[in-house]
Every structure is written in C-alpha cells, then in structure tokens.
Amino acid sequence: MELSSFVQNLMNGLAIGSVYAIFALGYTLVFSILGIINFAHGAVFTLGAYFTYTLAVGQFENNGLLKGINIFPDGSPFSGSAVMFGLATILGACAAGAVAVLIERLAFRPMRSRGADPLLALVSSLGVALVIVNLIQLLVGAEIYNFPSDAYGEVRPALSFQIGDKVVIIRTVQLIIFAVSLVMLAVLGYVIGRTKVGKALRAVAESPSTASLLGISVDRFILITFFLSGFLGGLAGTLVGTAFGVAGPYFGVVYGLKGLAVIVLGGLGSIPGAVAGGLVIGLAEAFVPAEYSAYKDAVAFALLFVILLVRPQGLLGRNLIQKV
Amino acid sequence: MNRTKLKVSAAAVLAITASLAFAQKVESPVPIGVAVAQTSNTALLGQEQVIGARFAEKFLNARGGINGTPFKLVFQDAAGDENSAINAFQNLITKENVVGIVGPTLSQQAFAADPIADRAKVPVLGPSNTAKGVPQIGNYIARVSAPVAVVAPNAIRTALRLDPKIKKVAVLYAQNDAFSVSETGTFQETVKAQGLTVSTLQKFQTTDTDFTTQVTAVLNADVDLAIVSGLAADGGNLVKQLRQLGYKGLIIGGNGLNTSNMFPVCQKLCDGVIIAQAYSPSQPSAANQVFVKEYRAQYKKDPPQFAAQAYAGVQVFVEALRAVDRKKKIGTWDLGDLRVELNKQILAGKYNTPLGLISFDKEGEVVQKDFYVAQIKMKDAKTGSFVFLK
Numbered sequence: 001m002e003l004s005s006f007v008q009n010l011m012n013g014l015a016i017g018s019v020y021a022i023f024a025l026g027y028t029l030v031f032s033i034l035g036i037i038n039f040a041h042g043a044v045f046t047l048g049a050y051f052t053y054t055l056a057v058g059q060f061e062n063n064g065l066l067k068g069i070n071i072f073p074d075g076s077p078f079s080g081s082a083v084m085f086g087l088a089t090i091l092g093a094c095a096a097g098a099v100a101v102l103i104e105r106l107a108f109r110p111m112r113s114r115g116a117d118p119l120l121a122l123v124s125s126l127g128v129a130l131v132i133v134n135l136i137q138l139l140v141g142a143e144i145y146n147f148p149s150d151a152y153g154e155v156r157p158a159l160s161f162q163i164g165d166k167v168v169i170i171r172t173v174q175l176i177i178f179a180v181s182l183v184m185l186a187v188l189g190y191v192i193g194r195t196k197v198g199k200a201l202r203a204v205a206e207s208p209s210t211a212s213l214l215g216i217s218v219d220r221f222i223l224i225t226f227f228l229s230g231f232l233g234g235l236a237g238t239l240v241g242t243a244f245g246v247a248g249p250y251f252g253v254v255y256g257l258k259g260l261a262v263i264v265l266g267g268l269g270s271i272p273g274a275v276a277g278g279l280v281i282g283l284a285e286a287f288v289p290a291e292y293s294a295y296k297d298a299v300a301f302a303l304l305f306v307i308l309l310v311r312p313q314g315l316l317g318r319n320l321i322q323k324v
Numbered sequence: 325m326n327r328t329k330l331k332v333s334a335a336a337v338l339a340i341t342a343s344l345a346f347a348q349k350v351e352s353p354v355p356i357g358v359a360v361a362q363t364s365n366t367a368l369l370g371q372e373q374v375i376g377a378r379f380a381e382k383f384l385n386a387r388g389g390i391n392g393t394p395f396k397l398v399f400q401d402a403a404g405d406e407n408s409a410i411n412a413f414q415n416l417i418t419k420e421n422v423v424g425i426v427g428p429t430l431s432q433q434a435f436a437a438d439p440i441a442d443r444a445k446v447p448v449l450g451p452s453n454t455a456k457g458v459p460q461i462g463n464y465i466a467r468v469s470a471p472v473a474v475v476a477p478n479a480i481r482t483a484l485r486l487d488p489k490i491k492k493v494a495v496l497y498a499q500n501d502a503f504s505v506s507e508t509g510t511f512q513e514t515v516k517a518q519g520l521t522v523s524t525l526q527k528f529q530t531t532d533t534d535f536t537t538q539v540t541a542v543l544n545a546d547v548d549l550a551i552v553s554g555l556a557a558d559g560g561n562l563v564k565q566l567r568q569l570g571y572k573g574l575i576i577g578g579n580g581l582n583t584s585n586m587f588p589v590c591q592k593l594c595d596g597v598i599i600a601q602a603y604s605p606s607q608p609s610a611a612n613q614v615f616v617k618e619y620r621a622q623y624k625k626d627p628p629q630f631a632a633q634a635y636a637g638v639q640v641f642v643e644a645l646r647a648v649d650r651k652k653k654i655g656t657w658d659l660g661d662l663r664v665e666l667n668k669q670i671l672a673g674k675y676n677t678p679l680g681l682i683s684f685d686k687e688g689e690v691v692q693k694d695f696y697v698a699q700i701k702m703k704d705a706k707t708g709s710f711v712f713l714k
Binding site for chain 1: 363364367368499500524525526527528529531532533534535536537538540541543544546557560561564565568569570588589591705
C-alpha cells in the first residue's frame, strides 16, 4: 500500500472509529451500571439525528404524517451558521438523552423492581427499539433526509496535502467528528474519574446495594447514566448523519450491531475498551481493500470473532474471577 | 339411496364452486393494478410512478375510459424488497381481481414477483425494470421501460463528446441490486468498446451510507470519469461524497439516479451528473405534449422519466382494453379469459405514448425509437432540473 493511501485510510478510519467509540460508550455506561445491554440504543442514535434535523431544517417532505408541516414557520432559527447547527446538535443529543431516560422508566425499571431476569429487560428494550423505529417511519416516512450541505459552513475539504504524487483529502465533517468525539471522550473521562457524580456512578456500578447504604440514590444515578448514554448515542447519530445522510428509520440498526461488536471487542463495561474497540473496528473497515469495501461490515464482525477466540474478555476487559 | 343423494349433492356443490371460481366477471370500473414502491428508499422512484399513473387514470377516464366503461387504478405498496412486491402482486391478483398489473419498481423485485403473475396468467407491464431478462420471465411479462443495454451507452458517448480526453474510468455499482448489477455490465462493456480503461471497479450496497473507502480508491486511481449504478438514495450520497472529497471529473449516473428526488440527497453537488434517458419532456408526440402541460400546471416542473413511463404503462393497458372491448364488451368477459386476450392484444398493438411511439416484440420487450441524455443543473440546494443535451 502506498503511503498516501495508508494516511488517507488512517484518517478515514479514525473519523468513523471515533463515532463508533462514543456510540459504544453509551452501551458501556448502561452495561457497567445494570449489567444488561440496552438494545434501544441504536434507535436512540437514529432519534438524535432526526431531532437535530428537525431543529436545523424544521420540515419533512416525503410521506409521513408530518409531511409538509413547517415546525418553524419563518425558517429554522438553528440554520445558517455552524454555531447554530452546533447548538441544534447539542439540543438534539439532549432530546435523545431524555428519550433514553424514558426508556429506562418504561422498559428497565419495571423489570428491575420485580427482580426479573436481565434477559427480559433486554427483550423489553428490543421491543421499545422497534416501536421507536416504526413511530419514526409513521411520522416522517422511510426516506433519507440530508442535513443542509453547508451545515458546517462552506463545503470543501478541510485539509488536503500531497504525499508523493497523490493528494490526501480530509473532509471538514471528518475533522469535526474526530474533534467532537475526542472532546466528548475527555469530558466523559473527567466526569467519571474526577467528579462526585462519577464517583457515585462508579459506586453504583460496583454494588448498587452498598451505594444505597452510603446514601446514594441508585435510581437517580441510573437515570443519569441513561441520560448520558442517550446523549452520546444521539450525538453519534447526528455526527454520522451530517457525514453520510440520515438513512431512514432503520439507520441505527447497523450502528447498533457495530456498537455491540465494539464493546465486546473492547471488553464489556470497560470505557477505555469501548474507545479502543471503536477505533480498531473503524480502522479495520477503512483498511479493507477498496474492491471488497462492500463487505466491510462482515470484516468488522469477523475481526470480533478472531479477537474473542484469542482474548475472550476483549481487548481491555478483565478476566472474570469466579468466587467460590 | 342416501349415498347417491350425498354424491349428487357433492357434485352440485363442486359444480357451483367451480362455476364461481372459473366464471368470474370483470368488475366495473375495470380494475388495473399498480404495484410500485410507496415506502422504503425505493419510494424516491415509486412516488413519481404513482403520480404518472394517477395522471393517466384522470386523463384517460376523462376521454371515455374503455369505450365508455370507466377504469380504476388499484394501488398496492411494493416497497423496495422482493417480499413486499410478491405480497402486492398476490393481493392485486386474488383479492382485487385486477385485469393486469403495472409494476414493480425494481428489476430485482420483478424477478421475484412477475413469475407469480405469469403463473396466474395476469399480464404485467414493467414501468421501470430495465435489467436484462425481465421480458423473458414469462409470456405474460412485458415492459415499457427500454432495457439498460439500449439506453446506458448513450451516456458514455455523450461524456466522451463533452471531454474527448477521457481515458481512465471508475465504475461503482450496488452489488445487492439486480438492476444495478445488470446496468454496470452494460456500462463496462461500453467503456471497453469505446477504448477506455476501467481503472477501478468498486462495489457497495444500496443500504450503505459511508462511501469513504470507495471514494478514496477512485481518487487514488486518478480517473477522468466515474460511472455510478445504484438507486437514488445511495447513488446520490455517493455522488455527494465523491465531490466532497474533491473528485472533479465527470460523473455518469445510471437509471436509478434518474429522478429529481436525488436532488435533496446530493444537493448542489448533484450539478453536472450525466444521465441517459428513455424520455424527454420535449418529445413531440401529442400524448406527451398533453402530459407535460398537465404535469407542469400541477407540479411547476417538467415530468421525470419514471412518471412518464408509469403513465405509458397505464395507457398501454387502457388502449389494449379498448381494442379487446371492440371485439366483445368488457363487461361480458370472464376475468380469466380477458386477462389472456388482453395479454395478446398488448403485444399486438402500437401505442403513441409520452415516450413516443412504442410497441412490443413477441417476448414483451419494448420497441422504442427515441433516447436522450440529460445533465443535472442545480439552481439551489434543493431545486434543479435535467437539461437535455444535444
């Protein structure tokens, strides 16, 4: 492989891998607190993109119930500049976080309070995911929606430099995705590692009953966890949507599966593992030879399979020690 | 004695059932099925077909329908997958008792659903199936959409006229879509026949959104022309990402990109894409001039190819039904017999449609004379038009 191709693929892989990482962090947070996988996370990812689109554009045009309704009669206040679009992105992610909180109340808490098998909560979240996806289809149709091409200002490659006789080009949106992902990872790392909220979250993750005895409101911190998880999922949805378009209600399904692969690859419940897993899968996909790139999803899962054969606990997961 | 009575009763019941099954009269208004994509990504094409078919229904019924007998279109959503198309066809044939079907939208769906209609002896007119082999599915299958092998090469010839220096070509296609696979074969043959080189051949899926890998390969191959065979959503997205990553050469889009519904996908970056057409609003036939006038009045833009082809599909059915009606009044036909006769009549007739004068060969392949090439010109982020090149 030429150096220019290597650098280009590296950039492409880091950009998409960092999105996988922040998306998978949402899975990881919930798993580390409740020990279950929230299957509705892919649907929350989709919702985040749709919420931001609603704020930034304010009108759906195809064949759902909301067809032709102007949400902002005088044009969206969230369009026209990169700053306003950034604000729409944050609000969209917050709305996705609110939906995740609602999912916790509807799908997880009733099961938890009855001491139900974790598998039931997993199936319940899968049901919620399907309801959300179908609701999106009913309201806004099954079509692709695209953010305005100048959402981040003028569209042009942000960086281009020559290596040998080839030019390496990095899209503005790729840089933004990478930068936002890094900032989010740093903020989350700080919150979890250095703040009271983070300590409380870690205490709940370690032992909910002990945390409760220490005066920590377990239910409240579970809600905070779900909000953070939904926020990250929704943000990832918008980032992917701005890069590639919001590809209909089922947009989050593939990312939901990839997110699962990422957290298993990185090590269940490990935050650094989710980041490492995301980057590994993103880079693996980017380096799939171009003529086989239609099979890149299969490559991601094949890689997962191979790594799990070698390290069943994932890249950064800990070996489970059975107490006897 | 009782046994004899029982046998007689059973025979009577059987006879009544058989007569009910085999002597079904044609309903009035005469139902014609339309099974196209109203949901899924394919709806970007299907919505235009619905509009075209509705235009034909309104216009042809206003002109007396089938020699005074009105007809009605019965719509079923065939979505973008094979199962939905099969269900739509089955509903139209068994529940709605249609005389024939216009549909489905995709060639891939045609290969799955058309055999069902063929076995039930229900004539089908494909409004947009352009893959190789569709008319050969069965005796009851025909199409008004000219095959890609006839239409697509025109786009490459036009690109060479616009830029005679073209030497290296990138070919990209959706490998999970039968039509795109068929179309890319035609494109590749034409590229070779014109003495050009396929420098890179890239595959993708119609469900893909991230084309970074493919685009990177195209840029590294340093090509002068990129040819994209996909559907409106993925194809538009691919065009967008090609331009965003700095590809500056010409782009040819296949028939799946031949819709103004692609404009919101690649927005201003759709500008300059070349697409071969089986239809032009400037086609001088009387039928087309009326169609264009009505369409412009309602939608403030020129009709797209998919709408014109769906209109032509309905028109062919109605004109063939008129010819059948002249032999024996439609209302007196048995439904099964009418379907058989209608299929014969479709293949025998000549039709002056918005596509120009068309007829069919004995296999059901459309015989069409006029083809065009258009280039997309975007006015702003959402509105654009297909400008026809000489």
